[in-house]
Amino acid sequence: MKKFKVALTGNPNCGKTCIFNALTGARQHVGNYPGVTVESKSGHFTLNDMEIELIDLPGVYSLSSSSPEEEVVFEELTKKGIDLIVNVIDSTIPQRSLYLTTQLAELHIPMLLAFNMSDDAKKKGFDFNISKLEKYFGSPIVQTVGCRAHGVRPLLRRLSSTLTELEDHGVPMLTYGQDIDDAIEAVAEKIEKLQLKKYEHIPPRFFAIKLLEHDSCVMKLPEFKPVLDAAEEEIKHLWNKHAIDADTFMADRRYAMLAGACRDTITFTQEKRREISDKIDVVLTNKYLGLPIFLAIMYLTFWFTFTLAEPLMGYIEDLFGWISDLIKSFWAPESLPVLRHLVTDGIIGGVGGVLVFLPNILFLFFAIAILEDSGYMARAAFIMDGIMRRFKLQGRSFVPLVLGFGCTVPAIMATRTIESERDRNVTILVLPLMSCGARLPIYALIIPAFFAAKYQATVMWIIYIIGVVIALIAARLLKSTLFKGEGEVCLMELPPYRLPTLKSLMLHMWDRGRMYLQKAGTIILATSVILYICNTYPQKKEFSVNYDAQTSQLKSEAEKLLSPAFFTKLEKSKLLSEKAKKELEEEKILTSAVLEELGNLEKEKKFLPSPAEKLLMEKAEELNEKITKLENTKKAEAIEYTVSGRVGKFLAVFFRPTGFDWKICTATIGALAAKEVFVSQLGILYAEGEADEESVPLRKQLREHYSPLQGFCVMLFCLLTIPCLATIAVMKREMNSWKMAVSAAMGFFLLAYIATTIVFQLGTILRIGTKIAGL
């Protein structure tokens, strides 16, 4: 089987990734904003006995290395071994798209032009004279409709014929005019003499043009150092003699050539009408309406995420409860009790507690995918640029910052579209302050525990806003201290609006949701196990009081309390549910679950106890409470003896100014690995002995132990510390510096500690939130 290497190039947002997916069957996600692909990705497929490696290169307007994307493309294309370039053209804007083609042609690598979005171009009234165009560019042309699989069939057919014959369509000789061509020739001759082995497959003319254009990528290559002076000489000559500024003159000539070519080969079959996209933009990017509309869209996004995902969370919770029960039912408590406990409580409790929030995360990513794929994200960057600039960031930083509300890890990766390294690093450094999805469980636990329903949304809003405000202030500070300097030139395309396809949205959502799942399967699983061990060992064997004896004494009292007559009455009656009945028969006492059911029945007037029975029930309840209290005290004593308890107690001294007790300390420390752990850890610390099903909900426990102020401080602390270990890892990767990543993490910790201390101390002095209001 013959092997071929094919590179896919084109402008940003021209549908390359769509074609890549259609050809390779891969599932890269496709966004409708420039710069979705920053790295090159490759995929394989076979075609008529040929094995083809397809490389999806980032979208660029030119090969002039004025952005990181262009540098990647330059590097890939000048490597040896590329058999064919497939240049994707957005045929709705042929002139702009073909500009890149004029430069690609100079590489003298066989090329196939795919005129993509040909359906849109037709609607727009474009009519192409394909055979004439083919002659102009010396390359075969096919018309495609990228996002539908059948749209690329003609491309496949043509690809196969082009690769087998590698037909020569003649070299497109783009001339830049006599004066410049002379200069090119002179430099090219010098390059020829260098006998560069590395670039022998590319004509010297290509490099000569790049050198005359002051292309930084070529100029910094050591191979071309000997000819730099000669090139500079020619540039000076052009300027002095012909007043030609070589920097932009090449672009000028290329566009002039294209204007001629397009006049020759493209006809309009209808008057150009004002497009719908532009009409939408009159409203959406309006100077006055733009910002309010943007804020409303953001609000809708969050509403969508939180309100619609809520019911699904219940199902997932039930699912994990069911799995845990299932394991408990076939794994006898006697065999490997430690492992059984670890699996049901540690792992399922920990990982399950995190996966409950998967619907939230997926919904948020779905909403963001709609914004991205429709093209609104680029408008958002346009609208926000003015504000971002006040904080010395740019509009492009904005999209990653919004993604940060979902998950910091993909958001940090999205900063690659920011050209300026300084801006990119600052954006990465402040990104963890955008409240990510992993912190959501913490808010979802704490806010309803301490705040009345009417304040809940506001508190949540405040938390998010605090993160945003601190991030912006921090960005400003960083930009005026550590990352001083002039910003890059900003040039951003606003692509036409497109209706996103459901498939693309799902793909997008899944792509990012998967990371959350991976995290649950790795970091969170590991921390759950570690924390479980810390929470359990060393086990306390001797307690200050003999709790077990006291408990069994109370239990026997309760047993005596339940008269045989009442017992039989309850057993025989059809009032109680199966579960309660079973409990009654096993325990032989009126458990709190049974009492609760009876209480409800009494309210509904289905069960009318005699005065004696009523008294009996009241006494049973009293006893039950005593038992619970005893069990809790025992549990507390046991957990204080464990590693968690000891570490927590030690840290509690340090955390006293922030209002954290040792339990919260252990939870927040665990949460440094991944924020989601906070909830499960607190759940374990407040879990009630064996009575899993009937344990008082965590929120009630929190209400009993903490004030709203403390609750708020916990949220604040979690907001300001790094979201998870994966964030540090990805920060290191993107900034290429452990030092920066680790010092950022420590900086956040310090910031969180100081801010929380200030809030707690001020709140205590001013008596704000020290009591629960409105609940």
Next chain:
Amino acid sequence: MSKKSCSCSCCGSGKEPHAEYTISSDGTFSLAELPVGAAATVVKILPQSRGRKKFADVGLVPGAELLLEAQAPFGGLLRVKVLDSSMALHKGDAEGIILKQN
């Protein structure tokens, strides 16, 4: 382009006219001075201006027609239609792009 009060839609209630135009003797002015909704032709890009190569690459070359579509809120970004696509660039950078009326 004259110094008359502005007729574009962006000024809304006619609060104040656009910034003063500095029109050189040959009738050219910079992109930063073009009112919203107006079209013009590029004459040249000043040699000392930043990002000129980048602008040239997307078609902002002498002879190109452009249309100022909108201005972002809080100033700064301009939205320019050139070669049938919308590009956003900064007002400061737009000062180096010299235009003449069609």
